[in-house]
Amino acid sequence: MKKPHLAGLVIVIFVLVLSVVSVVLLSQDSPATRHYTYNVVNAYPHDKEAFTQGLAFENGTLYESTGLPGYSSLRRVELGTGEVLQRCNLSNQYFGEGITVFGDRIVQLTWQSHLGFVYDKDSFVLQRDFTYLTEGWGLTSNGTHLIMSDGTANLCFLDPETFEKVGQVAVHDNGRPVTELNELEYIKGEIYANVWMQDRIAIISPQTGQVTGWIDLGGIHVPESQDPNDVLNGIAYDAQEDRLFVTGKRWSQVFEIDLILVQ
Numbered sequence: 256m257k258k259p260h261l262a263g264l265v266i267v268i269f270v271l272v273l274s275v276v277s278v279v280l281l282s283q284d285s286p287a288t289r290h291y292t293y294n295v296v297n298a299y300p301h302d303k304e305a306f307t308q309g310l311a312f313e314n315g316t317l318y319e320s321t322g323l324p325g326y327s328s329l330r331r332v333e334l335g336t337g338e339v340l341q342r343c344n345l346s347n348q349y350f351g352e353g354i355t356v357f358g359d360r361i362v363q364l365t366w367q368s369h370l371g372f373v374y375d376k377d378s379f380v381l382q383r384d385f386t387y388l389t390e391g392w393g394l395t396s397n398g399t400h401l402i403m404s405d406g407t408a409n410l411c412f413l414d415p416e417t418f419e420k421v422g423q424v425a426v427h428d429n430g431r432p433v434t435e436l437n438e439l440e441y442i443k444g445e446i447y448a449n450v451w452m453q454d455r456i457a458i459i460s461p462q463t464g465q466v467t468g469w470i471d472l473g474g475i476h477v478p479e480s481q482d483p484n485d486v487l488n489g490i491a492y493d494a495q496e497d498r499l500f501v502t503g504k505r506w507s508q509v510f511e512i513d514l515i516l517v518q
Contacts, residue, residue: 288428289458289468293475293512296498300337303479303507305330309354309363309394309438310489312500317491317509320354320363327351329363329372329379334500334509343379345372353394353438355401357415362401364391371418385418393439393448397461402446404439408432410446410464424464426457433457433466440490442499449488456490456501470514476506 301307308327309320317332327349331341345351350366360382361374367390373382389405396402400421401413412422426433426448435451445467446459454475458468472487479485482505489502489509502509 290517291470291514292517293472294515295510296513297511299334299509301502301507301509302337303505306504307489307502308352310491311354311356312491312493313356318354320351322351324350341379352391355394355396357396364394366391393437395439395441397441404436406435408434426459426464428466438488438490440492442492447490452486454487475510476503
């Protein structure tokens with residue numbers, strides 16, 4: 256009877272040692288999360304009827320996807336004035352979601368129709384559509400793949416030609432899943448993500464899914480309606496001028512902000 260008892264004790268000690276080693280390694284691999292507040296550099300006019308679902312910026316032009324059935328659209332917007340320079344309306348059955356610019360194309364998701372659209376960037380002529388199994392929320396690109404959110408903690412990597420899923424990471428904040436990831440933007444090797452119904456943006460490692468930072472945008476916007484859905488949603492980055500823009504659903508302004516590290 257003693258031998259099984261000793262064997263069991265050895266196993267228990269071994270498991271405890273492994274647990275301690277795992278905790279140490281995890282702490283070494285997961286640096287402290289950065290926390291940011293913001294400074295508003297500029298505020299630009301924005302169509303307060305636009306239910307912003309996707310935002311992108313390239314070569315001085317702001318591109319926007321708006322949602323709601325019957326009101327969904329793809330837009331080219333003049334940043335300084337908020338004027339809509341070009342617009343393509345979606346059919347009434349579609350709820351527009353995230354967009355990204357990829358080469359000479361704009362790719363747009365829809366919410367629950369399992370259908371995405373590909374447009375010519377200059378003419379907004381529809382080139383093709385594609386399907387996916389999940390809901391469509393946010394969309395961005397790392398220059399090689401499209402990166403898509405679906406309302407869960409998962410970010411999926413898509414081939415930009417076939418739109419097949421080629422990879423996936425689960426987003427977590429030190430082990431806790433971060434769900435309802437919404438509008439996305441790829442900035443300097445990291446993914447910035449709105450979290451639906453929250454006044455903060457998660458900064459995510461695309462390799463591990465670990466949240467490496469949080470941007471607290473509380474107080475940036477004074478509510479202009481009683482609709483609880485008119486929340487922060489929309490991140491765009493000007494890579495040429497290193498400018499970060501944020502807005503929200505039916506907000507009357509787009510804000511250019513600088514990040515301030517507080518921790």
